[in-house]
Amino acid sequence: MKQTTRLINFDSFHQDEGVDQPKTINPPIYRCSTVLFNNFEDLSLASSGKYDGITYGTDRLPAQRAFEEAIRELEGGALTRAFPSGISAITNILLALTRSGDHILVCDNAYSPTAKFCKEILTKYNIETTFIPPASGKEIETYLQNNTKLIFLESPGSNTFEIQDIPAITALAKERDIVTVLDNTWATPLYLDALALGIDVSIQSVTKYISGHSDILMGTATANVKYAEVLKRFYRVLEIYTPEEDCYTALRGLRTLPLRLRQHEQSALEIAHWLETLPIIDQVIHPALPSHPEHHLWKRDFTGSSGIFSFVFKKEYEQEKLAAFINVLQLFGIGYSWGGFKSLITAARYNRSREFKYTGRTVVRLNIGLEEPADLIKDIESGFELLI
Numbered sequence: 001m002k003q004t005t006r007l008i009n010f011d012s013f014h015q016d017e018g019v020d021q022p023k024t025i026n027p028p029i030y031r032c033s034t035v036l037f038n039n040f041e042d043l044s045l046a047s048s049g050k051y052d053g054i055t056y057g058t059d060r061l062p063a064q065r066a067f068e069e070a071i072r073e074l075e076g077g078a079l080t081r082a083f084p085s086g087i088s089a090i091t092n093i094l095l096a097l098t099r100s101g102d103h104i105l106v107c108d109n110a111y112s113p114t115a116k117f118c119k120e121i122l123t124k125y126n127i128e129t130t131f132i133p134p135a136s137g138k139e140i141e142t143y144l145q146n147n148t149k150l151i152f153l154e155s156p157g158s159n160t161f162e163i164q165d166i167p168a169i170t171a172l173a174k175e176r177d178i179v180t181v182l183d184n185t186w187a188t189p190l191y192l193d194a195l196a197l198g199i200d201v202s203i204q205s206v207t208k209y210i211s212g213h214s215d216i217l218m219g220t221a222t223a224n225v226k227y228a229e230v231l232k233r234f235y236r237v238l239e240i241y242t243p244e245e246d247c248y249t250a251l252r253g254l255r256t257l258p259l260r261l262r263q264h265e266q267s268a269l270e271i272a273h274w275l276e277t278l279p280i281i282d283q284v285i286h287p288a289l290p291s292h293p294e295h296h297l298w299k300r301d302f303t304g305s306s307g308i309f310s311f312v313f314k315k316e317y318e319q320e321k322l323a324a325f326i327n328v329l330q331l332f333g334i335g336y337s338w339g340g341f342k343s344l345i346t347a348a349r350y351n352r353s354r355e356f357k358y359t360g361r362t363v364v365r366l367n368i369g370l371e372e373p374a375d376l377i378k379d380i381e382s383g384f385e386l387l388i
């Protein structure tokens with residue numbers, strides 16, 4: 001069965017169905033701290049960790065379980081857990097899979113709060129991070145130390161969309177029993193089969209395409225068999241709570257993910273191709289364009305591209321001019337996050353741990369929403385007129 005068909009047919013929430021409960025097409029949303037036990041015997045079983053049912057509000061209520069099960073199946077993993085945001089999934093996974101004295105590798109184009117967490121929090125627990133070049137492959141071997149325990153990838157990476165050679169890195173990691181984690185938000189499970197490429201834990205910021213409507217924050221982590229128990233135990237002990245309403249909303253978004261993603265992909269490609277023809281543009285940074293430096297890796301490993309990409313101008317404009325271009329846009333919201341229905345724009349100069357291709361360059365990032373691409377093009381054209 002195709003993934004798109006499976007997405008419509010997830011109904012794992014009917015497993016615990018009682019005779020007095022209707023068989024609804026969507027999962028119920030429970031609001032509770034206390035879950036009542038039928039009798040004292042069940043409570044005693046729960047106290048000794050042997051009770052099969054749900055024991056408390058933090059014990060993953062039905063809408064959460066339904067959503068997690070859907071993601072687990074899409075990612076082809078052994079266990080999925082939902083977190084209250086994407087960054088919460090990332091930071092918790094980094095803590096769950098490391099211990100004091102460990103060394104980890106993190107790609108230099110990782111989402112900046114991820115990098116910040118490594119630099120400001122993991123160091124407190126004596127976990128040292130080395131940032132590896134954003135388009136790394138098997139040559140990262142030279143960064144490995146005897147105590148390297150984890151490799152964190154994000155491919156394509158935030159804002160500048162470099163792609164790592166995932167199979168080469170996971171092969172290297174497996175030989176040395178190093179756990180690999182991928183922030184798979186850009187591609188979603190539909191366009192990159194992370195676990196099949198050897199990744200141990202795949203992370204999604206559900207906030208983006210999966211929920212798709214810019215109205216919730218959520219994240220997921222999906223582990224393969226080897227790391228399922230660690231994730232399960234860590235989540236249970238920390239009693240991480242992800243609101244049922246949000247899990248419901250995320251599951252609802254998931255049903256239409258393939259349709260939305262296809263449209264985001266098409267529209268973004270149309271706009272990226274158009275931008276590439278303009279004399280004021282130096283480079284459009286989009287993995288599905290043949291001009292992208294790692295296009296061959298994208299072609300080999302991915303089955304599609306999503307709707308967020310960047311470009312750099314030939315010229316560096318002063319701040320006021322750049323602001324005038326951005327402020328005049330009618331259809332592009334100015335703001336962070338992406339993957340929702342509305343087109344968004346950001347622009348920044350990115351600092352990485354070492355100089356890179358775009359050091360000192362203004363990188364303009366476009367999140368292409370569900371508007372007509374022709375209207376978006378007209379809008380961007382009106383902005384470019386202020387630059388020429």
Ligand SMILES: *Cc1c(COP(=O)(O)O)cnc(C)c1O
Binds near residue numbers: 154207
């Ligand atoms: C947005 C984002 C995150 C964090 O997700 P939140 O739900 O906003 O915390 C993580 N990784 C990537 C690549 C992102 O774009």
